[in-house]
Amino acid sequence: MSESYRVGYALQPKKVDSFIQPSLVDHAKQEGIELIQIDPSKPLQEQGPFHCIIHKLHNQEWKKDLQEFSSKYPNTVIIDPPELVDRLHNRVSMLHAVTLLDNASVGVPKQVLVNDKIQELDLHFPVIAKPLAADGGAASHELSLVFDREGLNAFSVPTVLQEFVNHGGVVFKIYVAGECVKCVKRKSLPDISEEKLRTLKGALPLSRISNLGLQDEEVEKAEMPPQSLVGLLGTGLREALGLNLFNVDVIRDANEPTRYLVIDINYFPGYAKLPSYQSFITHFLLHVLRPKTA
Ligand SMILES: Nc1ncnc2c1ncn2[C@@H]1O[C@H](COP(=O)(O)OP(=O)(O)OP(=O)(O)O)[C@@H](O)[C@H]1O
Ligand SMILES: O=P(O)(O)O[C@H]1[C@H](OP(=O)(O)O)[C@@H](OP(=O)(O)O)[C@@H](O)[C@@H](O)[C@@H]1OP(=O)(O)O
Ligand SMILES: [Mg+2]
Numbered sequence: 358m359s360e361s362y363r364v365g366y367a368l369q370p371k372k373v374d375s376f377i378q379p380s381l382v383d384h385a386k387q388e389g390i391e392l393i394q395i396d397p398s399k400p401l402q403e404q405g406p407f408h409c410i411i412h413k414l415h416n417q418e419w420k421k422d423l424q425e426f427s428s429k430y431p432n433t434v435i436i437d438p439p440e441l442v443d444r445l446h447n448r449v450s451m452l453h454a455v456t457l458l459d460n461a462s463v464g465v466p467k468q469v470l471v472n473d474k475i476q477e478l479d480l481h482f483p484v485i486a487k488p489l490a491a492d493g494g495a496a497s498h499e500l501s502l503v504f505d506r507e508g509l510n511a512f513s514v515p516t517v518l519q520e521f522v523n524h525g526g527v528v529f530k531i532y533v534a535g536e537c538v539k540c541v542k543r544k545s546l547p548d549i550s551e552e553k554l555r556t557l558k559g560a561l562p563l564s565r566i567s568n569l570g571l572q573d574e575e576v577e578k579a580e581m582p583p584q585s586l587v588g589l590l591g592t593g594l595r596e597a598l599g600l601n602l603f604n605v606d607v608i609r610d611a612n613e614p615t616r617y618l619v620i621d622i623n624y625f626p627g628y629a630k631l632p633s634y635q636s637f638i639t640h641f642l643l644h645v646l647r648p649k650t651a
């Protein structure tokens with residue numbers, strides 16, 4: 358008789374709706390995996406046993422409950438340790454792992470953390486102002502494009518100022534689930550020419566320009582990054598971060614097309630937007646659950 362595995366998921370209702378689709382539940386079931394919703398308002402111990410738990414909740418009560426459960430049931434695989442996930446909730450620490458890769462074709466845009474009034478700024482305009490906290494709150498996604506010094510008054514601190522890099526209007530999203538790695542492309546902000554820059558003043562919220570990008574057909578035509586680069590980022594960052602479930606936003610420098618820059622890393626992203634995400638996720642879970650043969 359084949360094994361049956363209990364996988365608990367602790368997610369916000371919005372994420373349950375997008376991620377736990379009937380097609381995923383069915384696909385997992387066919388492989389012997391039962392996906393069980395965890396109610397974070399009730400003690401975890403009353404809801405087990407679990408072979409594995411996946412989660413995207415950050416409150417202290419949940420972390421404490423998970424920690425206690427894990428001490429009591431050390432054989433339950435927790436994907437992933439909350440203290441390592443926390444590193445992705447800060448736009449400075451999230452990119453630290455990229456610098457550990459030590460590869461000439463991969464980097465991060467130049468950025469500075471602003472905690473206070475800005476005196477000297479060793480960055481080229483335009484820059485993108487990103488709230489330091491990337492904790493999933495609505496404010497953490499309120500970014501603005503800043504064209505000059507005057508525009509620097511438009512945001513609250515702490516904020517990361519990151520140089521805007523022209524990249525051909527396409528962002529590559531590398532989705533990682535353990536050893537499973539998949540890259541897709543999406544529309545991004547359009548390039549800003551020197552000429553255009555002379556006419557732009559102050560700052561603009563990104564939400565007001567993000568629909569100005571390329572046509573879908575143009576995105577279709579964009580060349581994908583080499584598979585070796587996708588593998589390097591997926592596997593390398595998985596090791597450097599100590600995490601299994603995340604995606605990486607990468608752009609290709611328009612002025613140096615062999616150079617790729619990581620601009621964002623998200624914990625437990627929208628996997629359901631990937632074609633065949635059901636088999637992608639099930640494959641990952643099976644890899645975690647099945648006993649390893651030597
Ligand atoms: N340094 C940069 N140079 C050029 N474009 C950038 C840069 N940083 C961000 N962008 C553009 O802005 C978008 C949003 O930035 P970012 O991914 O950092 O924000 P986010 O709110 O964390 O997004 P997500 O919804 O993926 O979590 C990117 O997808 C890309 O189109
Ligand atoms: O649903 P969630 O709140 O987890 O939203 C996440 C969203 O996935 P969704 O498509 O399921 O909304 C992700 O999208 P993709 O990168 O895959 O495009 C990404 O934007 C994350 O940054 C979001 O997480 P947050 O930073 O807000 O925690
Ligand atoms: Mg992003």
Ligand SMILES: [Mg+2]
Nearest residue numbers: 491621622623
């Ligand atoms: Mg993000």
